[in-house]
Amino acid sequence: MFYREAGQFKTSYEADQALFPVRQDQIGIVAVLAIAFVAVPVFGSEFFITSIMIPFLVFSLAAIGLNILTGYCGQISIGTGAFMGVGAYSCYKMTTFFPDVNIIVLVLTSGFFSAAIGMIFGLPSLRIKGFYLVVTTLAAQFFLEWCFIRIGWLYNYNDSGAIEVPHREAFGLILTGASAPPVVRYLVVLSIVCVLTMLAVNVIRGRIGRSWMMIRDMDIAAELMGVRPLYAKLSAFAFSSYYCGVAGALMVFFWLGAAEVESFDVNHSFLILFMVIVGGLGSIAGSFMGAAFIWILPVVIRGFPGTFGLDVGAATVEHINFMLIGGLIVFFLIVEPAGLARLWSVGRQKLRVWPFPY
Amino acid sequence: MDLLYDILIDPFVQMFAAPDFLLQVLWEGFVAGTLYALLALGFVLIFKASGVFNFAQGIMVVFAALSLVGLHALGVPAYLALVLALAIMGVLAISVERVVLRHLVNQPDIILFMATIGITYFLIGLGEFVFGGEPKSMITEELGLPTGSTDIEIFGGLLIMQHIDIAAAVIAALLVGGLAFFFSVTRIGRALRAVADDHQAALSVGISLNQIWVIVWFAAGIVALATGIMWGARSDVSFALQIIALKALPVLVLGGFTSVPGAIIGGLIIGFGEKLFEIYWGGLIGGGIESWFAFVIALIFLLFRPQGLFGEKIIERI
Numbered sequence: 001m002f003y004r005e006a007g008q009f010k011t012s013y014e015a016d017q018a019l020f021p022v023r024q025d026q027i028g029i030v031a032v033l034a035i036a037f038v039a040v041p042v043f044g045s046e047f048f049i050t051s052i053m054i055p056f057l058v059f060s061l062a063a064i065g066l067n068i069l070t071g072y073c074g075q076i077s078i079g080t081g082a083f084m085g086v087g088a089y090s091c092y093k094m095t096t097f098f099p100d101v102n103i104i105v106l107v108l109t110s111g112f113f114s115a116a117i118g119m120i121f122g123l124p125s126l127r128i129k130g131f132y133l134v135v136t137t138l139a140a141q142f143f144l145e146w147c148f149i150r151i152g153w154l155y156n157y158n159d160s161g162a163i164e165v166p167h168r169e170a171f172g173l174i175l176t177g178a179s180a181p182p183v184v185r186y187l188v189v190l191s192i193v194c195v196l197t198m199l200a201v202n203v204i205r206g207r208i209g210r211s212w213m214m215i216r217d218m219d220i221a222a223e224l225m226g227v228r229p230l231y232a233k234l235s236a237f238a239f240s241s242y243y244c245g246v247a248g249a250l251m252v253f254f255w256l257g258a259a260e261v262e263s264f265d266v267n268h269s270f271l272i273l274f275m276v277i278v279g280g281l282g283s284i285a286g287s288f289m290g291a292a293f294i295w296i297l298p299v300v301i302r303g304f305p306g307t308f309g310l311d312v313g314a315a316t317v318e319h320i321n322f323m324l325i326g327g328l329i330v331f332f333l334i335v336e337p338a339g340l341a342r343l344w345s346v347g348r349q350k351l352r353v354w355p356f357p358y
Numbered sequence: 359m360d361l362l363y364d365i366l367i368d369p370f371v372q373m374f375a376a377p378d379f380l381l382q383v384l385w386e387g388f389v390a391g392t393l394y395a396l397l398a399l400g401f402v403l404i405f406k407a408s409g410v411f412n413f414a415q416g417i418m419v420v421f422a423a424l425s426l427v428g429l430h431a432l433g434v435p436a437y438l439a440l441v442l443a444l445a446i447m448g449v450l451a452i453s454v455e456r457v458v459l460r461h462l463v464n465q466p467d468i469i470l471f472m473a474t475i476g477i478t479y480f481l482i483g484l485g486e487f488v489f490g491g492e493p494k495s496m497i498t499e500e501l502g503l504p505t506g507s508t509d510i511e512i513f514g515g516l517l518i519m520q521h522i523d524i525a526a527a528v529i530a531a532l533l534v535g536g537l538a539f540f541f542s543v544t545r546i547g548r549a550l551r552a553v554a555d556d557h558q559a560a561l562s563v564g565i566s567l568n569q570i571w572v573i574v575w576f577a578a579g580i581v582a583l584a585t586g587i588m589w590g591a592r593s594d595v596s597f598a599l600q601i602i603a604l605k606a607l608p609v610l611v612l613g614g615f616t617s618v619p620g621a622i623i624g625g626l627i628i629g630f631g632e633k634l635f636e637i638y639w640g641g642l643i644g645g646g647i648e649s650w651f652a653f654v655i656a657l658i659f660l661l662f663r664p665q666g667l668f669g670e671k672i673i674e675r676i
Contacts, residue, residue: 076468076471124657124660124661127660127661127664128660128661128664130467130468131411131467131471131615132611132660132664134607135607135608135610135611135653135656135657135660136653136656136657136660138604138607138653139608139650139653139654139656139657142649142650142653143650143653143654145649145650146647146649146650266601266604270475270479273472273475274475277472315486316487318486319483319484319486319487320483320487321483322479322480322482322483322486323479323480323483323484323487324483325476325479325483326476326477326478326479326480326481326482326483327476327480328476329472329473329475329476329479330457330458330473330476330477330480333462333465333469333472333473333476334458334461334462334473337465337469
């Protein structure tokens, strides 16, 4: 009824190629951005911003990174957590060396270190596929974790072995450190995530993104048609790791405030893989939905017994959480392997033709 | 030069200076290798028979061991608990087939793989919910497994062999022999191989996929229980085992995903390599290399021989 594109004529190629060709979508995206940029900072409580919105955005960014690699280029990776760690540690080292440089610039730069490491561990993907690649990414995961523990230089030889985020200011605002206001941190994360998402969408629409998808669908055929697997696969690894690295740096600097190697362990890699699966392989919007689902659901479940006055131990809730997440993954794979993104597009199609069935 | 000496010569000098210690290290490597091989065996079974890369094998090991210990803690006699734990693995096999696999027939491998990750998480939650998260000790003596150790005098030193380790090696050998026989000779074994080759072709000649899947998951459950008992006897039964179980992956890569002997030899290579490297070279780079060394061996190996030592050659067609 209200979601109908009749009468919206496209009179130029630009209009046809636009990111949001339907006017209702344009209004929708503006509304979402308005809520994110204005309503949340103004009305959101501190708990909502620090415990839900910031981690949600950080994990969305990491999920986009993994989605580029797994969803668009078809290379399974369980090394996401470690690549996030590379970003976080390199950002930490850079801000120690150059305390005066704007921290946002450093966060964005730290992704390049992660991208370089990602490309090194992506090299085997030229010869190896599928499950075998899982092994090489696990090698990356465990090797990098070991580096984070054993190489003291990475955390400035702290006794605790953790990296603590120093106090940094820019634009007259306190951006990081213990005294940084949540709203500022939230807005920084949100802006970076928005910009990088736009970049990802456009790269995927372009030549590079299409070469990734050709590799995913059938690599030999893609090779015969002139896609160079070396460039396509390594660029996917580089892009993916860049996003993961930035997400890791954001996670430590704007959310956790301090991090040890546990923040980048293999469980985080799985968590992000789940977000990608539940959200939908090969969908940017799905990455956001998956991150929201996997991150917010446990928060809701944790709050659930309290609201009904049930006395359930925290450990029990954690266990139920695990079972629910596992069950939901299986459920999604059976019912809708394409994830939440597909449900969304099905719903959208239904809206377009409503009240008729098709 | 000093560094080169440390890397290339010094470890060997140490090995020859103390051959008894070297033997001890090799024995430790052998035992670790047997356990890796057992773990990998569970993966190979399911992969061979259903083409599913079963990520949940690690948690199945934990789950089996926990059920055994948990039942015994409730007052069930050890051997009855063993039977009941087997029954639990059987129920698990049936429910995995009913609830998960049946609905995912003919899906791409990656989907099935992810489904097993889902099963893993579910079982972690369930296991902790039912049995609690704290580590438990395995009921070694109650099961009639040998404890204690033998000291053998050799090269002027002592080689200490734990009896439980010897038992583990023997049990592993028996399991492998049994499985090899099962796969190559029996009717069900051949049906399993047919299913692995091609789901649809197997269906068309009258093999029941569902039945085969239950059987193979149950077999993997038995292997998991054996692994759980052996591993639990060496350390504790805890959920940390589930991460260690990931070590089976490099073993599989070395041996080839479809080969039972490959799993054994791969396990031994990883076991030996890891211990030797940790003891003689690990000190140079700060130690604690056990967490990633196996993966890096596998990674290097993959670059030269992607199908593994005994795997079937990968042929690609368009």
